[in-house]
Amino acid sequence: MFLKKNNFSSTEEITGWGLYPRFNVLKKNPKNIDELTEAAKTPSLIARGNGRSYGDSSINKVNTIDMKNFNRFLHFDESEGLLVAEAGVLLKDVIDTFLPRGWFPSVTPGTKYVTIGGMVAANVHGKNHKNSGSFGNYVHWIEIINIDGEIVRCSRNENSDLFFWTLGGMGLTGIILNVAFFLKSVKTAWIKETTLVAKNISEAFRFFEDNLNSPYSVAWIDCYTKGKSLGRSLVMLGEHAKINEIDFKNKSNPLKSPKKRRISIPFYFPPFILTKFNVRIFNFFYFLNGRIGRRTKLVEWDTFFYPLDKISNWNKIYGKKGFAQFQCVIPLTNSKKAITELLNCISNSKSFSFLAVLKRFGTETSYFSFPMEGYSLALDFPINSNNLLLMKVLDEITVKYGGRFYLAKDSRIKKNIFEKSDNRISEFRKYRQNKIQKKFSSIQSDRLNL
Amino acid sequence: MRKNVLLVLGASSDIGMSVAKKFAQEGFDIQLAGRNSYNLENHCTDLGIRYKVNANFYELDALDFNSHEKFVRSLPILPNVVVSCIGLLGDQSESELKIKKNVTVIRTNFEGVVSLFSIFANYFIDRGNGTLIGISSVAGDRGRASNYIYGSAKAGLNAFLSGLRNRLFSYGVNVLTVKPGYVTTKMTSGLKLPKALTTNPEKVAYCIYKAYKNKKDVLYVLPIWKFIMIFIILIPESIFKKMQL
CATH class of the missing domain: 3.30.70.2520 (Alpha-Beta Plaits)
Incomplete structure (x- = not known):
């Protein structure tokens, strides 16, 4: 009943929220920025939040980087509701902290157990998409660890290509590290x-x-x-x-x-x-x-x-x-x-x-x-x-x-079906071709050749 | 009324962070002490935003005994509650080979805490109140082949805390020994933990706060551990030595 550290392999079975498919992967849990940049040195990787995507979007066989230790609020501006948070912060924590002060997420998916990084990567939508659009509309800037291991800030005005590809880019443009986004003011819960x-x-x-x-x-x-x-x-x-x-x-x-x-x-x-x-x-x-x-x-x-x-x-x-x-x-x-x-x-x-x-x-x-x-x-x-x-x-x-x-x-979904469904895929591939494509990849991106 | 203050020693640990959060939620101002300043300064900002409390970081090396008195004096406010999450699990197989590492495990888990708590004890006696909380381990209840280096340091800590409690009781100072059992933290990542015996840092923090409020002496976070350890302690040594535990 007592434990010994398993020295031979640190593989772990992980799945998406759908519990299908299952994969044995090497996972890293960096605790601070130094460990994260070190973990980001492998030739192929994907960042993972709370694992609430349903399939294989946040799984890389050789290096799945768990971002849940990056779960701190870094800044909050009460005057306009601008929150700066690390990517591993759960939406639940945002609501628990800021709803009592009259702030609510401008866009929320159907679960509060998602990370902010995941919300950016999937550019999530909610029940208000018809009027309010996706979460990305309320993102002010994003800080990303890019292909060279540097932390780059991007926004609508700064590195805008990186910014717009990262919204909905499924983590395939880099490791989302910090996100600044606007909450909206509400009067009641x-x-x-x-x-x-x-x-x-x-x-x-x-x-x-x-x-x-x-x-x-x-x-x-x-x-x-x-x-x-x-x-x-x-x-x-x-x-x-x-x-x-x-x-x-x-x-x-x-x-x-x-x-x-x-x-x-x-x-x-x-x-x-x-x-x-x-x-x-x-x-x-x-x-x-x-x-x-x-x-x-x-x-x-x-x-x-x-x-x-x-x-x-x-x-x-x-x-x-x-x-x-x-x-x-x-x-x-x-x-x-x-x-x-x-x-x-x-x-x-x-x-x-x-x-x-x-x-x-x-x-x-x-x-x-x-x-x-x-x-x-x-x-x-x-x-x-x-x-x-x-x-x-x-x-x-x-x-x-x-x-x-x-x-x-x-x-x-099969690659050929996905290609038929989305004509933006060639642009995305062009943006990612060569270096980025090899570095940031998930089992899903390999399957669909993104 | 001035706010109560909690000091967390070894604050970069998961249990340390959770305890800080729990106490901040209850309105305590927070002092975080430990190495690894990058992390902890962000944690302070986070606590400040989350709970609207004052949270500050102080550099501390648990093994640099000479600096401890100075560290305590450098704190702007003497805390009401000190919780020590200083701990190093080490790797038993490695420990057998590398005696130096064993010493580090012992010194961190035992001597570091003894040195700091002894200083705080004196200040608390002068003030006439305060609480010292030591995170120990069920591993300290009986030495076993699989982790007796860590276990013996924690056994020492248990004895120290018990003695300190005995000494400080009449001065109105409380000492709480916490034995969490298995907890899913960075320390245990990579270990396969049995679910029924494992808890999480948030639960530990919740129980610690409750035990602090109720002025408890010894806390087993999961009650089942109390029974397991009683059972293990009762096994006669002649049989125990033949068991692979």
Whole structure:
């Protein structure tokens, strides 16, 4: 029972959030800048944050550099909400620290357990992309360890090429070290949430387009419905509540959030728990709840933005083999047609997916980020041969309608499909060719030859 | 009212950082002492931004005994609580070969802390209050083949803290011995730790703060370790020596 240091190998099995695929890799955990620059001397490497990308984006077989020790706030300017943080700082820490002072992230993904470096690398989007764009829009500057091991600062005015390729560049332009970004001012920790029940996908689209002014919007789609009720969904709209809108008892401390416990899943769910039947029952109650619940209510920020974070390792519910998330965005003109076709394809297959998430995106703002104006659909599939085949079909449909894929979620797309989906790839390759391409690479970038 | 002050010795350790964060969260001003100034100055900035407290860094070499008195006098405010996270695990197999390294492990884990705590003890007696918290280890409860160098230093530390507690009690000064068990830190990175026996630095910090508030004497962060160690201590030496532990 007592331990001996394993001197022979320091390899470690790591995966993305999807627990698929798994790799044995050499990982380094530099503690300070000297150790980091030393670790960055190997010919091939990738930086890794909290491992919340789903696939192989943050994994390099010979040198995966864990940035979690770089987790300090370096500066905060109260007058304009400008925060300078090391790349390994978790978004959760940003919220815990600054929400009580009236600041909230301008853009947030669906989990608060991401690092700021990861948010830059994937140029993450949130439920407010249609009006507010990606996280990169609020980044003031980035400091990067470049190919020569030097720390370079880049921004819209300084080394702007590096800046715009780094936003959404999946860590393939260098090691993101420090990030300066703007938080936005909020008056309360509460969100005014309105839930609309859409009978089918056309109605869901109508709800989105009718509510473009609502700051946040997202739809949860039941993937089992067919025919007329295909795409039955709950469309959730939200906005930050003002002081006069919140309950009396919270008014004395409008920025305080109630303490909640996180549930954790102690083991991998065996396959019989997530069957089509059980998921159907879950969805039935979920929608019943949406229908009978109050249409407009106040919810605290955690429930609205991070419902899944309540279960600390929900990725285990898909079992030991893991899961993959399919996420695409379809240009606005084709959105309805393409997403109807995707949903049809899913509901007719033998596969099952819990819930699909539909979001409206606004215009594209950086060189290589995922979003474009249109609609984005995301769903999880447990790994098995049927589902992998189904996702291939979904890939084809996406490409047919001019859509593209989210690298932060991808663990399995084929190179030729990816090339067809994104014509910016050749520019990115040109930027990275020769030196950078060899130095900064992940298993994903090798797979897709980025 | 003036804020309470926590001094962390060996602050670049993960447990040290977590303890600093926890106490800062509870409103303490923070003094961080250790080597590796680059890291610690950033940590001070971070604590200042996060918890709106004063946090400052002071250079300290635990092995430079002659400098300790000067170090304590150089602190602008005598802290209310001192926690020592000074520790060096070393590598047992290497230790057997390189006697010099053994000595460093012993001197760091034991002598360094003894020297600093003895000085603080005298100041605290004069003031009539204060708390000394020593991070020790379950490894100090019985020497085992796998890490008896580290273990013996921690055993010495346990005895020292126990004696110090005995001496300082009547002066209103508390001494807390902390035995964390396995903790996922930089010190243990690369070791395969059994999950049920392992905790994280945040949990350790939380328990230390609670134990400090309750004026506890000895803290096993995970209660299971208390039972394991009682069991291990009870094994007769004639059997124990044949076991590969």
